[in-house]
């Protein structure tokens with residue numbers, strides 16, 4: 628469905644995408660991960676031609692979107708995009724945000740567009756917000772409107788560029804669950820994300836981008852549990868440690884004394900940094916197992932183990 632060959636793109640003499648090659652089939656849910664500045668956004672933006680590639684070809688259903696005469700409006704109809712910062716029209720209410728492009732670009736009659744907009748708003752759980760202005764919504768609600776707006780064009784492909792990274796942590800879940808539901812419908816999706824647990828759970832495939840190329844390409848299990856190449860191993864390892872540290876930060880808010888937190892944190896980090904298996908749902912299990920080990924090894928007391936488990940939500 629999407630075939631990218633020898634894609635190159637630089638800015639001011641800096642080669643960001645050096646040679647990107649990838650084939651993506653219909654219905655694939657592809658997460659794109661990698662360090663900041665490696666060109667993940669640039670890659671998505673080249674696909675729907677918000678950015679003009681320097682060279683290479685991008686075929687979408689056999690049509691070369693890099694050709695000089697490519698019909699860019701048609702390309703973007705086919706590929707909806709959801710941005711980190713929502714990009715809603717601030718002067719239009721929610722319903723009109725979802726209606727606008729249907730009427731302006733597809734020429735859909737107003738009433739038909741409104742009916743469809745309401746259906747889509749219901750689908751993302753916002754039927755009761757149709758009359759609200761974007762400023763009256765939370766970040767999570769805004770992003771769900773943006774998803775409804777992208778869906779209103781009946782795209783064949785949806786591109787998401789870090790859809791949850793501008794959100795308060797309490798709202799990440801509601802947006803991810805809308806994306807998860809979409810994945811189940813067979814929509815072809817490319818998702819740039821730093822939410823590794825989500826990437827692991829929702830994707831059929833993960834691309835690790837680094838050094839201007841698709842550095843490693845595999846199933847979530849291959850990339851997260853058995854990464855093969857040095858940069859992928861380093862990146863995934865760092866993300867693991869960050870998860871463990873986030874957990875420890877939760878602990879710090881709890882009732883353990885500071886000295887004990889430091890000691891336990893050091894032990895947990897040591898034990899958690901070995902395998903890569905504590906992402907997503909597996910993460911809590913892994914931490915629970917680590918706590919049990921630490922208890923049986925006498926590193927923590929029964930009372931401390933219970934306090935920690937309590938803080939982590941009753942493991």
Ligand SMILES: Nc1ncnc2c1ncn2[C@@H]1O[C@H](COP(=O)(O)OP(=O)(O)OP(=O)(O)O)[C@@H](O)[C@H]1O
Nearest residue numbers: 638639643661662663664665666667668669670789
């Ligand atoms: N329009 C632009 N003009 C100049 N430089 C740009 C432009 N867009 C991107 N860049 C540069 O290209 C590089 C890749 O940027 P890009 O936003 O694609 O990275 P990214 O992988 O999405 O990073 P992040 O994870 O931080 O979003 C960066 O060094 C960035 O500064």
Ligand SMILES: [Mg+2]
Nearest residue numbers: 667668669788
């Ligand atoms: Mg980016």
